Amino acid sequence: MKTTAKSIFVLLVSLVFLLTSCRKEDIEIIETPPEDLITLNSTVANLIQRTATNDGSNDNILDLANCFNIELPVTVTANSIEVIIYDEDDYDLVEAIFDQDDDDMDTLVISYPITIILSDYSAISINNATELNTYVMTCNGENVADDDIECIDFVYPISASVFNPNNELISTEIFSNDSELYSFIVNITDSDIVSINFPISVVLSNGSQQQINSLVELQNTIENVQDDCDEDDDYDYNDDDCNLCAPEQLESILTNCSDWQVDKLERDNVDYDDAYNGYDFNFFTNGTLSVSWNTTTVYGTWSASGTGNNITVVIDIPALTLCNNNWILHEIEDNGGETKVDLRLGDDDRLRYENTCN
Numbered sequence: 001m002k003t004t005a006k007s008i009f010v011l012l013v014s015l016v017f018l019l020t021s022c023r024k025e026d027i028e029i030i031e032t033p034p035e036d037l038i039t040l041n042s043t044v045a046n047l048i049q050r051t052a053t054n055d056g057s058n059d060n061i062l063d064l065a066n067c068f069n070i071e072l073p074v075t076v077t078a079n080s081i082e083v084i085i086y087d088e089d090d091y092d093l094v095e096a097i098f099d100q101d102d103d104d105m106d107t108l109v110i111s112y113p114i115t116i117i118l119s120d121y122s123a124i125s126i127n128n129a130t131e132l133n134t135y136v137m138t139c140n141g142e143n144v145a146d147d148d149i150e151c152i153d154f155v156y157p158i159s160a161s162v163f164n165p166n167n168e169l170i171s172t173e174i175f176s177n178d179s180e181l182y183s184f185i186v187n188i189t190d191s192d193i194v195s196i197n198f199p200i201s202v203v204l205s206n207g208s209q210q211q212i213n214s215l216v217e218l219q220n221t222i223e224n225v226q227d228d229c230d231e232d233d234d235y236d237y238n239d240d241d242c243n244l245c246a247p248e249q250l251e252s253i254l255t256n257c258s259d260w261q262v263d264k265l266e267r268d269n270v271d272y273d274d275a276y277n278g279y280d281f282n283f284f285t286n287g288t289l290s291v292s293w294n295t296t297t298v299y300g301t302w303s304a305s306g307t308g309n310n311i312t313v314v315i316d317i318p319a320l321t322l323c324n325n326n327w328i329l330h331e332i333e334d335n336g337g338e339t340k341v342d343l344r345l346g347d348d349d350r351l352r353y354e355n356t357c358n
Contacts, residue, residue, distance in 0.1 A: 036215055038160075038185070038194040044219040045185055051222060052182040053148040054119050056139070061091050061098075061237040062108065063116075063132065066146060067139035071115040071123065078108050095237050119148060120186070121179045142235055151229040152222055154181065155201040155209065163193040172197075205229035241331035245311055247304040250329060253339060254283035254302075257357030263340060264352035265322060272322055279320075281353060291320060304329070313343055315351075325349060 038045050056068040062085075063070055073086045078097040085091065098106040113127045116135060126132050140146045158181060159174045175181040188194055199213045202221065205228050212218045254260070259280040265272040279293040289302050300317030311329040327343035334340075343351045 036195050038188065038196065038215065040188050040190050040192075044215055045188065047149070047219060047222040047226075049182060049185045050147050051149045051152055051154065052178040052185065054117055054121050054178065054182075055148050055150050056117075056119060057150075057233045058088060059091060060233075060235050061094055062110065063136065064235050065136045065139045066142075066233045068116045068118045068124075068135060070110070071117055074114055075111040076108055077111070079104070079106060091237075098237070121182060140233070142233060144233070146233065149222065149226045151205040151227065152225050153203045154178065155203060156181075158200050159197045160184065161195050161197060164189075164191060165193070166191050238330070241333075242309045242311065242329055245308060245329055245332060247306065247311055250304050250311065250313070250332065250341070251283075251285065253332060253341065254353075255285050257339070257355045258282050259357075260341075260353040260355045262323075262351070263354040264342075264350055266348065266350040267322055269348040275322055276320065289315075289317070291317060300324075315343075323351060325351070327351060 038048070054069065055066075056063075057066045059069050060066065062074070062076060072088075073084055075082065075084050076094065077083070078094045079100075081097050083090070083093050083097070085093070094108065110129070110132070112129075113125060114132075116124050116126055116132070118124065118135075124135070126135070156176050157174050159172055161170070161172055163170045173184060175184060196215060196218070198215075199211050200218075201209050201211050202218075203209055204225055210221065212221060259282065262273075262276040262279065262281070265275060276291075276293075279291050281289060281291050283289045283302055287301055287303055289300050291298050291300070298317060298319040300315065300320070300323075302316070303314045304311055306312050306329075309328075313327045313329050315323050315325060315327065317323050325343075325345055327345055327349075330342040330344040332339070332341055337356055339355050339357065341353045343353075
């Protein structure tokens, strides 16, 4: 990299020498290349700021707001059950309570006072639901574009070299999290000479790490990947339950257990839960399936393809049309020996199989 702390230091020494020397002589000043500097309101400074901005969408199950988080710990009451949320993993406790009954009306009550952390990491004390709703109304709605970039994350620590000609001080700033980096970027002044100490690393939305060796490379990388992922700015806490699902996993579960039962069935928002009571569904590795009830057996086909939350499960049983669809695998749930495979399509169609096979 062309810009180093050493070059800035040499510049400082040269300036001091110029001011204090009694001799008149030519002094060589080593200038930092402009492409290696972070300047106020520059494109790369804006991209760094947006990447380090506080993402408020990860706790939408609590506040239905994308532009702030509720500071933890916080106590809530979910469907009359009190839960103390100590860290982000505890959001799953609330989701598990909501998932216990598919037909009830889920409610969540927050115990006040609480503190919310805004997108710029400022903290606001909130005393009641009315005050909270005031801030909720300032956020963009579900899946509406906002400033924060969530498809790339910095790997810390990161350091920067800073020279301020006004006070002739040179320093190295070290950042250990997004909040510190965000505050540094927004407080850069016109007179600051700032450079990131490369290399640094970033994490992409697919989980891979990438080394970045210059400011130009950092700008290009953020611009190229900023729209590569679903930022999950909706309020559907149930839409990411299959992050780690795979077609091979689903095939193993379905084919290694026999006599699956239909636990839940809805088509066009009409309840058909009892339509196939007593029907045994059996899935086979060759892509066929059989359904038996009383003395009748019918046959069909099934397949699964895709990854994560985008696995399509195609079921075609000519004799049982309510089952047929290009379903999306919503969740594979294991509750103490009872396994459920939940298939959905939009908000109106749902098919869930259950089995007690171990």
